[in-house]
Amino acid sequence: MVSMNMVQALNSAMDVMLGRNEDVLIFGEDVGYFGGVFRATDQLQRKYGVTRCFDTPIGEGGIVAVAIGMAAYGLRPVVEIQFADYIYPAFDQLVSEAARIRYRSAGDFTVPMTVRTPYGGGIFGGQTHSQSPEALFTHVTGLKTVVPSTPYDAKGLLISAIEDEDPVIFLEPKRIYNGPFDGYHDRPVQPWSKHPASQVPEGYYTVPLGKANVVREGGDVTVLAYGTMVHVAQAAARDAGIDAEVIDLRTLIPLDIETIVQSVEKTGRCVVVHEATLTSGFGAELTALVQEHCFYHLEAPVERVAGWDTPYPHAFEWQYFPGPKRIGEAMRRVMEG
């Protein structure tokens, strides 16, 4: 075990996979020589050569399209889209192509491709470095959507994604690349090294896709979260003094419905949290599922805490970001309900 931050853990996952399988290739804007604007591919080109980890033209549509073509040949491309906010030029390739190639060719062709991309707010990145577009992908059948919340999970989940036979959208919460930000922007952020999940095996291991993680056990209310919000939700539970059970979903599609149902049946209450805008967000899906599966166990309506339905506003970072205060209030409301 070695202490790693999330970027180092992701780097280690790619390092391990480049070493194990010569069909794994890594590419994207600035990922080769420079090692990525967030340094996630640092040193990989030097170690494995320019044909294993390389820079691309600035064309997200092209990046994903050539990855699909490579996957059709039999390779396992892992591409980086520099910010999730820049993934839209690739949307047609993801939605109409990657997601459907297995189905429409009756399994003749498949797309074992991983698309890594930093997402989420809390960094004063304004409209184009802060978005959380996960629901755009969870709405597309044929794609898997994964969101890690710790270095340990990031590495294990990324290896699973690379080994997966289907296309995986791997959303990296960049706000917690360097430390588990808990939503208190005016307090110093702990580095990952102080967190147990920064202990990461150096070699190969996996965290399976489709398995949630109960990160805080509790009996009063279930909080469903992923990415940065896992840490914010835990801080909110602590500070609200509520016996909350916090579930880190880790994979949105396929979703670990069993863990969710088990918990909500126990607590009878549920708060769903995400950074993404509220309307038609993944929280709407989670709320509907909880209602379908747990209706007779629910003591109160499910609450959603999400980003407001506006573009991400530069100057209003902390009025916009769904911090511990808003989550605490939602937990209190469902407790009273």
Added chain:
Amino acid sequence: MKNRKALSLRIPEPVSRPGDKPDFSKIAVPEAGTVRKPPIDTRANEAMDLANGLIRVLNRKGEAVGAWDPKLDPETLRRGLKTMILTRAYDDRMFRAQRQGKTSFYMKCTGEEAIAIAQAFALERDDMCFPSYRQQGLLIARGYPLVQMMNQVYSNAADPLKGRQLPIMYSSKAHGFFTISGNLGTQFPQAVGWAMASAYKGDDRIAATWIGDGTTAEGDFHQALNFASVYRAPVILNVVNNQWAISSYQGFAGGEEATFAARGLGYGIPGLRVDGNDFLAVFAVTQWAAERARSNLGPTLIELYTYRVEGHSTSDDPSRYRPSEEAKAWPLGDPVIRLKDHLIHLGEWSEERHEAAEKEAMDEVRAANTEASAIGTLGSGKAPSAREMFEGVYKDMPWHLRRQRQQSGV
């Protein structure tokens, strides 16, 4: 088995990286004044030499030579020079402001000032610009107040964009300056649409748009060329080839296989390649393209050949991917110094006047900065009302946003 070597994958690599000596020996720099100036109704298939050449007016002695000399009067030249000096002073101040924590982000255009400013001079004041983030010179040339720009960069209470947009992503319809997007390339085909609308309305205004070398790889670039060609849109399509796209040299945009100007030819658009650090040459080709557009002859693609002297942005450290002395070795020099030398050569300028102009620019920037900072900077002083966050998503606020605003307590 055929007697052939197995296939191999080619990955482009720049000539020099950190630790290497900068090497621009591959760049052919023709003498100023050697490229012909064709009539404005030139067709793409007659423009091959222009797309592969390099139009230059200012020679090493500071003289303006050849057919492309726009013969600007000394007063205009001095205004051009002073605007470049002001833009550079503004950039330096805002870069420092970011380092002081007064804003989140900044991007300079150092070394590229001649492009936006000579082009603003060559366009009519009401022609519409669809810039990228490195053409702040357009706004400064068109007289947009520096203090407004700073208010935007600081996201303070007087920010004309009300704290909603990232720093430097200015917008001013009154100055013919389209709202900048952080998403690369998107504005390029939009400019074509604006130009088509102008043509449809029988207007006489034209559009101009700018894209970086790296961004020409986006589909939007190619859509713009195709649409502009099909509808013969009155638009000037500018590629600012500053050699770098963050850490990726222009070889990753395909710049080693053909010039960016030559991209136009395949779409039936004449392409001109111009020394982007030569104020006079940039002015002249822009004037030529504007004349052509206004005469209903359609689009022109201009490649402005230059060098990004500073880091990509305040988040970048270029010493990690290119030799740090590269900027000094750049064979086309500095646009400010070249215009200065020309004016001195004409007897219309002097070292003393230059120094005085620099000081004047610094004073102007300092005064604007004092005024803007007194209102507020990001996270301190007077900020825009957080209620603004919910305004302007739609013309009329739907119920769900009104409800969210209420819940937010702002």
